[in-house]
Amino acid sequence: MTMRAPSSELPIKFDGVTVAAGGVTILDDIALTLAPGLPTVLIGPNGSGKSTLLRLAMGLLAPSRGRITWGGLEHVPPLKRAIVFQRPAMLRRSAAANLRFALRAAGIPHAEHARRIAELLELVGLHALADRAARRLSGGEQQRLALARALARDPAVLFLDEPTASLDPIATKAVEDIIRAVSERNIKVVMATHDLGEARRLAGEIVMLHRGRIVETGAAASFFDAPQTPEAGAFLAGELLI
Numbered sequence: 001m002t003m004r005a006p007s008s009e010l011p012i013k014f015d016g017v018t019v020a021a022g023g024v025t026i027l028d029d030i031a032l033t034l035a036p037g038l039p040t041v042l043i044g045p046n047g048s049g050k051s052t053l054l055r056l057a058m059g060l061l062a063p064s065r066g067r068i069t070w071g072g073l074e075h076v077p078p079l080k081r082a083i084v085f086q087r088p089a090m091l092r093r094s095a096a097a098n099l100r101f102a103l104r105a106a107g108i109p110h111a112e113h114a115r116r117i118a119e120l121l122e123l124v125g126l127h128a129l130a131d132r133a134a135r136r137l138s139g140g141e142q143q144r145l146a147l148a149r150a151l152a153r154d155p156a157v158l159f160l161d162e163p164t165a166s167l168d169p170i171a172t173k174a175v176e177d178i179i180r181a182v183s184e185r186n187i188k189v190v191m192a193t194h195d196l197g198e199a200r201r202l203a204g205e206i207v208m209l210h211r212g213r214i215v216e217t218g219a220a221a222s223f224f225d226a227p228q229t230p231e232a233g234a235f236l237a238g239e240l241l242i
């Protein structure tokens, strides 16, 4: 994978974005700018709206009210954006074949497939398991393969929804190392987690959500050292936010 120049997909701007479904307001009047740089980590309790925000930024969901722009434009097709969900589904074929499928779907010329597959497997540390059936891989290995698959289209922005939620510490470290490597290649990482340790380890910037609203945003260091709102203070202190 090559170092990429900052992309025209960025910044992603949310302007007065509200999402309502089934009579419930899931996100309420969100104003947010996702800019190039270190990972942006969305934190907040279960149901606070993190996944919904990621789906909006990916373009999988339209706001009920407000506007989202990518590099200043509305309705930009997600050709240079990728998302990895909490429990990624693998095709019933080998790890390498899952990547080949993704490369084909992204329109990468056939002649480049073997080189890109080798490169992607190397990046996520799965080169020795290229021929293993993807569904036989462990949870952590599947998550790494899902990351490689998302990177197949050479995205400018990578959205991750709780990528280590069900992994043990060793598998978590492997995934976090990949996230750092991705970020160092100038791919903007935007991820949701409710693991504060993970947020501390990876975030350049924090966006804290509570009940569908942004309660605080800021540089990770200042957020963790001196949260500005009672909700953030309580969340960092390990109190239950309801």
Ligand SMILES: Nc1ncnc2c1ncn2[C@@H]1O[C@H](COP(=O)(O)OP(=O)(O)OP(=O)(O)O)[C@@H](O)[C@H]1O
Residues within 6 Å of the ligand: 021, 022, 024, 026, 044, 045, 046, 047, 048, 049, 050, 051, 052, 053, 192, 194
């Ligand atoms: N299509 C929908 N219709 C009605 N309610 C929905 C819909 N999608 C999400 N919700 C609700 O919106 C709230 C926010 O959900 P979301 O998944 O974005 O939160 P989250 O912060 O990612 O939570 P978690 O950490 O549990 O994954 C939840 O209460 C959820 O039940």
